[in-house]
Amino acid sequence: MQFLIWIFVGLAAGWIAGKSLEGKGYGPSMDLAMGVAGAVLGGVLTRSVGFSSYSGTFVTTFVAIVCAALVTILAALLNGRTIRARAF
Numbered sequence: 001m002q003f004l005i006w007i008f009v010g011l012a013a014g015w016i017a018g019k020s021l022e023g024k025g026y027g028p029s030m031d032l033a034m035g036v037a038g039a040v041l042g043g044v045l046t047r048s049v050g051f052s053s054y055s056g057t058f059v060t061t062f063v064a065i066v067c068a069a070l071v072t073i074l075a076a077l078l079n080g081r082t083i084r085a086r087a088f
Helices: 002-019 028-049 054-078
Strands: none
Touching: 002 028, 002 054, 028 054
């Protein structure tokens, strides 16, 4: 069940991170894929540290959100894109 939560969180975080990039990010499909990859990576890392109980679900989900956004944004920064705050 947590794996499905990570995927959903990764989709949302990847989409939001892609919208924050200058231009259109990498396109919707790549932004979503990087978000899911980051969320699953963050979730697995958090579970391997030991957060696996009911209260650990919140910590794991938070780390998954942060990792999903970081993967999308760091990939953009490595390719020379800039990040701007803009109204949606």
